[in-house]
Amino acid sequence: MPWRKRAQAYRKREDALYDRLVTNAVSGKASGMNTWAAEFAREDKPEGDQRRLMNQFTATAVSMQTFILACILYPQWIPRAQREIDTVVGPDRLPSFRDRPRLPYVEALVRETVRWRPAVRFGLPHQSTADDVVEYKGTEYFIPKGSIIFAVAWPHEQERFENHDIFQPERFLDDTNNLKSDYETSAFGFGRRVCPGIPFVERSLWINIAMILWTFNIRKSEEPDPKTGLPFKYDDSDLAFNGELSNAPFKFPAVFEPRSVHRAEVARQEWAESEKDLNVLLPQHKER
Numbered sequence: 409m410p411w412r413k414r415a416q417a418y419r420k421r422e423d424a425l426y427d428r429l430v431t432n433a434v435s436g437k438a439s440g441m442n443t444w445a446a447e448f449a450r451e452d453k454p455e456g457d458q459r460r461l462m463n464q465f466t467a468t469a470v471s472m473q474t475f476i477l478a479c480i481l482y483p484q485w486i487p488r489a490q491r492e493i494d495t496v497v498g499p500d501r502l503p504s505f506r507d508r509p510r511l512p513y514v515e516a517l518v519r520e521t522v523r524w525r526p527a528v529r530f531g532l533p534h535q536s537t538a539d540d541v542v543e544y545k546g547t548e549y550f551i552p553k554g555s556i557i558f559a560v561a562w563p564h565e566q567e568r569f570e571n572h573d574i575f576q577p578e579r580f581l582d583d584t585n586n587l588k589s590d591y592e593t594s595a596f597g598f599g600r601r602v603c604p605g606i607p608f609v610e611r612s613l614w615i616n617i618a619m620i621l622w623t624f625n626i627r628k629s630e631e632p633d634p635k636t637g638l639p640f641k642y643d644d645s646d647l648a649f650n651g652e653l654s655n656a657p658f659k660f661p662a663v664f665e666p667r668s669v670h671r672a673e674v675a676r677q678e679w680a681e682s683e684k685d686l687n688v689l690l691p692q693h694k695e696r
């Protein structure tokens with residue numbers, strides 16, 4: 409089959425798959441409950457736009473997978489993060505957003521996660537609407553109208569940081585353990601089309617990371633890899649990520665162990681008691 413036809417056929421299949429997944433999410437079938445994402449997709453804007461946007465939530469999930477891989481490959485920072493969380497939160501409740509100003513290390517973890525392996529590694533394509541000339545490092549480049557342009561985030565992030573391949577949250581903290589003030593990132597794109605989801609992403613990552621580290625210790629699996637019969641080979645090189653638009657790490661095993669029986673019980677209890685009905689939650693949120 410000619411490549412164009414084959415690409416179109418793949419596109420059709422992907423759209424159908426995507427549509428089915430979104431429909432499952434929106435109907436609550438995927439999670440077994442009403443979710444914020446589902447509510448969002450049902451809002452009264454043109455359906456197509458909202459449903460397409462849901463794809464962006466994937467990037468947040470991908471960043472969480474990336475964070476778990478970092479826990480396994482660079483575990484040396486975990487005791488410090490857990491000490492900070494324990495000092496502020498104590499052993500009897502889960503972290504909440506009220507703790508955020510007092511947990512700079514968790515904030516540094518969020519920044520390092522999106523820096524280390526950006527979930528949208530190559531940025532999103534843009535098309536130039538007119539001929540243009542762009543100057544870069546003393547050379548002028550002619551960009552004809554209609555060019556497809558990618559602002560690739562990853563090399564930019566690599567150039568700016570020492571030991572950029574290592575997961576090192578401390579790089580965002582100063583000597584007094586406060587967040588450095590000069591934070592900027594290209595992981596969410598640039599200029600007027602920069603990702604509008606940044607506050608959502610940062611809050612989601614923050615609360616997930618804080619709660620996971622409060623509740624669990626995370627470690628490598630000792631189980632043999634069923635494919636090879638040998639210990640699983642953890643990898644954080646380019647080869648370990650799928651390189652697609654949302655740059656997810658390939659599947660890897662991870663062991664989550666509750667830090668204590670008490671913590672597991674607190675987490676279960678808080679989940680049982682938390683409000684899950686969006687008809688109650690959303691109006692409260694909008695009132696604030």
Ligand code: HEM
Nearest residue numbers: 464467468527528531532595596597598601602603605609
């Ligand atoms: C870790 C998570 C995410 C990452 C790394 C990410 C990254 C990006 C990047 C690189 C772009 C392209 C910006 C440019 O062209 O310069 C973008 C665009 C966009 N993102 Fe995100 N994103 C994430 C999550 C989200 C979420 C959760 C939402 C929605 C709630 C969202 C909504 C959007 C929208 C609407 C655009 C298009 C903006 C426009 O073209 O004007 N993103 N994102």
